[in-house]
Amino acid sequence: MGDHHHGPAKGLSRWLFTTNHKDIGTMYLWFSFAMFILGGTFAMIIRAELFQPGMQLVEPGFFNQMTTLHGLVMVFGAIMPSFVGLANWLIPMMIGAPDMALPRMNNWSFWILPPGFLMLASTLFMEGGAPAFGWTFYAPLSTTYAAPSVTFFIFAIHVLGISSIMGSINIIATIMNMRAPGMTYMKMPLFVWTWFITAFLLVAVMPVLAGAVTMMLMDIHFGTSFFSAAGGGDPVLFQHIFWFFGHPEVYIIILPAFGVVSQVIPAFSRKPLFGYASMVYATAAIAILSFVVWAHHMYTVGMPVAGELFFMYATMLIAVPTGVKVFNWVSTMWRGSLSFETPMLFSIGFLVLFTIGGFTGLMLSIAPADFQYHDTYFVVAHFHYVMVAGAVFSMTSAVYFWLPKWTGRMYNETMGKVHFWISFVGFNVTFFPQHFVGLAGMPRRVPDYALQFADFNMMSSIGAFVYGASQIMFLYNVIATIVSGEKVSDEQVWDGAEGLEWTLPTPAPYHTFEVPPKIEATPAHG
Amino acid sequence: MSIKKSLVTAGAALSALPIMALAQNQVNMSPGVTRVGAEIYDLHMLIMIICIVIGVGVFGVMLYSIVYHRKSKGFVASQFHESTKVEIAWTVVPFLILIGMAVPATSTLLEVYDNDDAELDILVTGHQWKWRYEYLNAEGENVSFFSNLATPQEEIYNSEAKGEHYLLEVDEPLVIPVDTKVRFLITANDVIHSWWVPEIAVKRDAIPGFINEAWSKVDQEGIYRGQCTELCGSYHGFMPIVVHAVSQDEFQGWMSAKRADKDAQIAASSVDLSLDALMTEGEAVYKTQCLACHGGQGEGGVGKAISGSSIAMGDLGVHLDVGIKGVAGTAMQAFGEQLTDVEMAAVITYQRNAFGNNTGDVVQPSDVAQHKQG
Numbered sequence: 001m002g003d004h005h006h007g008p009a010k011g012l013s014r015w016l017f018t019t020n021h022k023d024i025g026t027m028y029l030w031f032s033f034a035m036f037i038l039g040g041t042f043a044m045i046i047r048a049e050l051f052q053p054g055m056q057l058v059e060p061g062f063f064n065q066m067t068t069l070h071g072l073v074m075v076f077g078a079i080m081p082s083f084v085g086l087a088n089w090l091i092p093m094m095i096g097a098p099d100m101a102l103p104r105m106n107n108w109s110f111w112i113l114p115p116g117f118l119m120l121a122s123t124l125f126m127e128g129g130a131p132a133f134g135w136t137f138y139a140p141l142s143t144t145y146a147a148p149s150v151t152f153f154i155f156a157i158h159v160l161g162i163s164s165i166m167g168s169i170n171i172i173a174t175i176m177n178m179r180a181p182g183m184t185y186m187k188m189p190l191f192v193w194t195w196f197i198t199a200f201l202l203v204a205v206m207p208v209l210a211g212a213v214t215m216m217l218m219d220i221h222f223g224t225s226f227f228s229a230a231g232g233g234d235p236v237l238f239q240h241i242f243w244f245f246g247h248p249e250v251y252i253i254i255l256p257a258f259g260v261v262s263q264v265i266p267a268f269s270r271k272p273l274f275g276y277a278s279m280v281y282a283t284a285a286i287a288i289l290s291f292v293v294w295a296h297h298m299y300t301v302g303m304p305v306a307g308e309l310f311f312m313y314a315t316m317l318i319a320v321p322t323g324v325k326v327f328n329w330v331s332t333m334w335r336g337s338l339s340f341e342t343p344m345l346f347s348i349g350f351l352v353l354f355t356i357g358g359f360t361g362l363m364l365s366i367a368p369a370d371f372q373y374h375d376t377y378f379v380v381a382h383f384h385y386v387m388v389a390g391a392v393f394s395m396t397s398a399v400y401f402w403l404p405k406w407t408g409r410m411y412n413e414t415m416g417k418v419h420f421w422i423s424f425v426g427f428n429v430t431f432f433p434q435h436f437v438g439l440a441g442m443p444r445r446v447p448d449y450a451l452q453f454a455d456f457n458m459m460s461s462i463g464a465f466v467y468g469a470s471q472i473m474f475l476y477n478v479i480a481t482i483v484s485g486e487k488v489s490d491e492q493v494w495d496g497a498e499g500l501e502w503t504l505p506t507p508a509p510y511h512t513f514e515v516p517p518k519i520e521a522t523p524a525h526g
Numbered sequence: 527m528s529i530k531k532s533l534v535t536a537g538a539a540l541s542a543l544p545i546m547a548l549a550q551n552q553v554n555m556s557p558g559v560t561r562v563g564a565e566i567y568d569l570h571m572l573i574m575i576i577c578i579v580i581g582v583g584v585f586g587v588m589l590y591s592i593v594y595h596r597k598s599k600g601f602v603a604s605q606f607h608e609s610t611k612v613e614i615a616w617t618v619v620p621f622l623i624l625i626g627m628a629v630p631a632t633s634t635l636l637e638v639y640d641n642d643d644a645e646l647d648i649l650v651t652g653h654q655w656k657w658r659y660e661y662l663n664a665e666g667e668n669v670s671f672f673s674n675l676a677t678p679q680e681e682i683y684n685s686e687a688k689g690e691h692y693l694l695e696v697d698e699p700l701v702i703p704v705d706t707k708v709r710f711l712i713t714a715n716d717v718i719h720s721w722w723v724p725e726i727a728v729k730r731d732a733i734p735g736f737i738n739e740a741w742s743k744v745d746q747e748g749i750y751r752g753q754c755t756e757l758c759g760s761y762h763g764f765m766p767i768v769v770h771a772v773s774q775d776e777f778q779g780w781m782s783a784k785r786a787d788k789d790a791q792i793a794a795s796s797v798d799l800s801l802d803a804l805m806t807e808g809e810a811v812y813k814t815q816c817l818a819c820h821g822g823q824g825e826g827g828v829g830k831a832i833s834g835s836s837i838a839m840g841d842l843g844v845h846l847d848v849g850i851k852g853v854a855g856t857a858m859q860a861f862g863e864q865l866t867d868v869e870m871a872a873v874i875t876y877q878r879n880a881f882g883n884n885t886g887d888v889v890q891p892s893d894v895a896q897h898k899q900g
Contacts, residue, residue: 054684061760134757141717141759229735235718236733272607300720301731302738305639316624323620330584333591337603359577368634369570371729372555375720375755440552441724443755446763450694455551
C-alpha cells in the first residue's frame with residue numbers, strides 16, 4: 001500500500017513482522033550462530049568428560065543427552081538455518097530479484113524455529129531428562145525405552161521440518177519465477193544452483209522424516225507397533241526410513257557449501273570457475289544418487305548380500321561427481337592470480353579437509369571394511385571432516401566474503417586470518433586422532449573408554465577446546481565490524497568477485513533490484 | 527611471508543602431535559586372527575593407499591598453485607574455464623579405479639556372508655547392559671550364561687587405579703575353539719545392540735525380534751576383546767565382550783565343566799542357607815547387577831530407591847515378581863534367567879535387610895524356585 005520505498009520499521013516490530021529477505025536472512029544467521037554456540041557448548045561437555053578415562057563430570061545418561069542434543073542442534077539448528085539465512089540474503093541479490101517470492105511465508109518459516117528449539121531445549125529440564133538416543137534416534141531406544149520428553153522431541157522435529165519445507169518451497173519459487181530477464185538457468189551463479197537442487201532434496205525428504213517421527217508417536221502413545229517385532233513391526237524399518245531422509249540430508253547440508261566455495265575460489269583466483277556446466281551436472285548427479293545409497297549407514301543390520309552389494313556400488317559411484325567438483329576447484333586455482341584473504345583461506349581449508357573427508361567416505365562405502373569401521377570413532381572423524389571442515393568452514397568463508405557487502409564495513413583481516421589458522425589447527429588436532437582411535441577399536445557414543453585410547457582422546461579434547469574458543473574470536477570480529485568496522489572504500493569490495501550482488505551499492509540497501517538489472521550477454525560464470 | 531610461516535608452523539604442529547603418540551598407541555586397523563579379518567585389512571590398506579596417492583596428486587597441484595600462482599608475485603591469471611577432454615578424463619579414470627576397488631570388495635563381502643557349514647552355533651543375546659551366550663547343542667541341553675562387565679565402580683569413578691583391561695574385562699568370557707567355524711546367531715532382548723570383536727572380524731547388530739548371522743574361524747589361541755557398538759542406553763559404554771579362543775581339547779574340557787556346574791546349581795538350590803551366607807552372596811550380586819541403577823546405598827538413580835522401598839519392605843511375592851519378571855516398559859529387567867535361584871534368593875534377602883530395611887526376612891533358593899513355578 002502506498003509508498004514502496006520505505007525503509008525498515010522501527011524497533012521490535014521490524015524483526016517480528018518483517019517480510020524483507022535481508023532482515024529474515026540476518027535473523028536466520030544470528031539464530032544459527034546462537035545454536036552453533038549452544039551445540040558447541042554440548043560438544044565441550046562431551047570432550048571434557050572424554051578428556052581422561054573414567055567418569056569425572058557427568059553421568060553416562062547425561063552424556064548421551066549431550067551427544068544427542070549436540071547432533072540435533074548442530075544439524076537442524078546451526079548448519080541448516082545458516083545456509084537458509086545465506087540463501088535469503090543472496091539468492092534475490094544474485095538473480096536480480098527484489099525479494100523472495102513468498103515473503104510472508106518467509107517470515108513464518110523463520111519465526112517457528114525459535115519456539116521449536118525452545119521446545120527441544122526444554123526437554124533438558126524435564127523428568128527423565130532430554131532425548132538420549134543419539135541424533136539418529138533408532139527405535140526401540142527412542143520409543144519403548146525413551147524418556148517421556150521424547151514427545152516434545154517429536155513435535156520439535158515436526159516444527160523444524162515444516163520450517164525447512166516452507167523455506168525450500170520459497171527458494172524454488174523464487175528461483176523459478178523471480179530471475180531478472182536474461183538470467184537463464186545456466187547463467188545462475190553456482191550458489192543459486194546448489195540451493196535450487198538442495199531445496200528439491202528438502203521438499204522430498206523432510207516429509208519422510210515427519211513420517212518417521214509420527215510413527216514413533218503412534219508407537220509410544222497409541223499402541224501401534226511399526227518398530228516393534230513383538231507387534232509385527234520391525235526396528236530396522238525405522239532405520240530405512242530415517243536414512244532415506246538422512247542421507248539426502250547430509251547433501252542438503254553440503255551442497256550449499258559447495259555453492260559458496262564455487263563463488264569464493266574464482267573470486268580470489270581472479271579467474272572464472274572451471275567447468276561451470278559440469279559443476280551443475282555433478283551437483284544434480286550427487287543429489288539423485290543420494291536417494292539410492294541410504295542403507296550404506298546400515299551395512300551391519302543383516303541385509304541380504306544382494307542389497308549390500310547394490311548400496312556399496314551406488315555409494316562408490318558418488319565419488320565420481322564429487323571428484324569432478326574437487327578437480328574443478330583445483331583447476332580454477334591453477335594459473336590463477338591467487339590472494340589469500342580470510343574467505344579464501346576458509347575455502348582452501350574446506351577444499352583440503354572436505355577432500356580428506358571424501359576419502360574416508362569412500363573407505364566407508366566398502367561394505368566388508370565397514371564391518372570394522374561402522375559405529376567407531378573413524379565414522380565420527382569422517383563426518384566431522386565433511387560437516388565441520390566442510391559445511392562450517394564454507395559458511396565461515398561466506399560470512400567473511402559477503403559481510404562487507406552486507407554491512408558496508410570491512411572486518412579485521414588480521415583477526416580473520418588468525419581465526420582461520422587457530423580453527424584449522426584446532427579442528428585437525430581434534431578430529432585427525434579420532435581416525436586412529438576408531439581404527440584401533442573405540443566405539444562412538446561412549447562416555448568412557450579403555451586405557452589404550454587415552455592419549456588420542458586427550459589430544460582431541462585439547463583441540464576441541466582450542467577450536468571452540470576460536471569461534472569467540474569470530475563472533476567478536478563480526479560484531480566489531482558491524483559496530484565500528486572501517487567503511488569499505490571500494491564498492492566492489494573484492495576485485496575478483498563476479499556476480500550481480502557486487503553491482504549493488506555497498507552496503508546493500510534495504511530494497512534492491514526493484515527494477516530488474518540488465519544481464520550481460522556473456523554469462524559471468526561460464 | 528606470514529602465511530607461509532604460519533603454514534609451516536601449523537604443519538609442524540600437526541605432524542608432531544600424532545608422531546609423539548605413535549610410539550605407544552595403535553593407529554591402524556588390526557588384521558586380527560582370521561583369514562577374513564586379514565582380507566578386510568588388506569582391502570582397507572589398498573583403498574587407503576589409493577586415496578593417499580590421489581590426495582598427494584590433487585593437493586600437490588593445489589600447493590604448486592598456492593606457491594607459484596600468486597597475485598603477490600605478479601602472476602597474471604589465465605582465463606581458461608573448460609576443457610572437455612580433461613573433464614571426460616577425470617570422470618572416466620576415477621570410474622575405472624572404482625571398478626578396481628569393487629572387485630576385491632565384492633569377493634570379501636561374499637566370504638563374510640558365507641554362513642554355511644558351521645561346526646558350532648552360539649546364540650548371542652544383547653541385554654541392557656550385558657551379553658548372554660547360549661551354546662546350541664542338538665543332542666543335549668544348551669549351556670548358557672551372562673557375561674557382565676567386571677571392572678569395579680571404584681575404577682570407573684576414579685577412587686581406585688584403573689587396571690590393564692579397564693572396561694574391557696568381563697566376569698565370564700565367551701569361550702570358543704580355534705580352527706573351528708563358529709556361527710554366531712545374534713539377537714537382542716530389549717533395544718538394538720551390536721556385537722563387535724575387531725580381531726575376530728565380526729560386527730553384527732543385535733536386533734530385538736530378529737536373528738542375524740555372522741561367523742568366524744579363529745587361527746590363534748588368545749584373548750580377544752570388543753565392545754557393544756550400537757548406542758543402547760545409559761551404560762552402552764559398559765558392556766564389553768571378551769572371547770577366549772582355546773584349543774579344541776581345552777574347549778571340550780571347559781564345556782564338560784560348564785555342564786557339571788549346571789547340575790551343581792540345581793542341587794544347590796534345594797539346600798537352605800543361613801542369613802549371613804545369603805547376605806554375603808547377596809551383596810556381591812547386588813554390586814554386579816543392581817548397583818548401577820539403584821545406587822551403592824540403595825538410594826536409587828535410573829531405578830527406584832530400594833532403601834525404604836514399599837516393594838523391598840512390603841509383600842515378598844511382589845518383590846520376587848519384580849526381580850524375576852522385571853517391570854515392563856522400564857529399565858528394570860527380568861532377572862529370573864540371569865541369576866541362579868541361589869543368587870536370586872541371596873539378593874532379595876540382601877535388599878530386604880540392607881540399607882536400613884531390616885525386615886528380617888530370609889528368602890531361600892527353594893522359595894525362589896517355588897515362586898517361579900507359580
